[in-house]
Amino acid sequence: MELIFESDFSKKLDPGLWKVEMDSTPNSQVYTNAGKLIMDTEGGVTVWLDKKLEGDYEITYNRRVVLDSGRNDRLSDLNQFWAASDPTDIGMFHRSGKFESYDNMHLYYVGFGGNYNETTRFRKYYQGEKPVLGEYITEPYLLKANHDYQIKxxxxxxxxxxxxxxxxxxxxxxxxxxxxxxxxxxxxxxxxQISNLKIRKLID
Structure with missing residues (x-):
């Protein structure tokens, strides 16, 4: 494997590299602190890496859903998009952050612990359709609070x-x-809290 991108989130997010789409709610923020990317929001948010990926690759990172005394703390929605492209004239990185604003994109999506941590689902969005290709509703596949997950x-x-x-x-x-x-x-x-993002090209 060949490392093609990594971030330890030790610096402020570079707007030339990271594109934040966030619902316009007053108590939401995205920032870095102590080597972690923090998404602390009361509405929808997507933080895109402005680097097109193609071919065979692997994405790994660590992620924790924080449940403490924060105003937005809720055990839900460890989610991600990947292989995303925009077939419309809207273009990438111009959406509101609201979940429904992505319906017309092409992408893969996992919602881990969605719907108040009641479901974990995998979907493919394509040509306006977004069928559920896999789903779990049992505890081994739902979120645990304050657990440092390794996502791959x-x-x-x-x-x-x-x-x-x-x-x-x-x-x-x-x-x-x-x-x-x-x-x-x-x-x-x-x-x-997200840390240790690495993207590697897979080489046979």
Missing amino acids: TIVRAGEVSFWVDDKLFFEYDDPSPLQAGYFGFRSTWSRH
């Missing part, structure tokens, strides 16, 4: 997979794979 996503030869703490959650051999696109951290109404 693999794209290889048309197959995508999503792993949590080395446990396979979803795997999909896509007959019409999304060939290239962008990766984004996604959430809504909660507080998340």
Whole structure:
């Protein structure tokens, strides 16, 4: 594997590299602190990496859903988009952060612990459709508060997979794979800490 991108979030987010789409709610913020990307929002938020990914690759990072005394703390929505592209004239990085604003994009999506931590779902968005390709509603696949998760996503030869703490959650051999696109951290109404992002090109 070849490392093609990494961030330890030790510096302020570079707006030339990171694009934040956030619902216009007054008590929401995205920032870095002590080597972590913090998404502390009362509405929807996506933090996109402005680097198009293509071919075979692996994305890894650590992430915690914080449940303490924060005003936005809620155990829900450790989510992400990947292989995302925009077939419309809106273009990338111009949406409101509201979840429904992404409905017309092409992308893969995992919502880990969505709907107040009642569901974990995998979807593919394509041409206005977003079918659920996998779903869990039982505790081993739902969120634990203040747990440092190791998240891994693999794209290889048309197959995508999503792993949590080395446990396979979803795997999909896509007959019409999304060939290239962008990766984004996604959430809504909660507080998340993200660290140690690494993206590696997979080489046979």
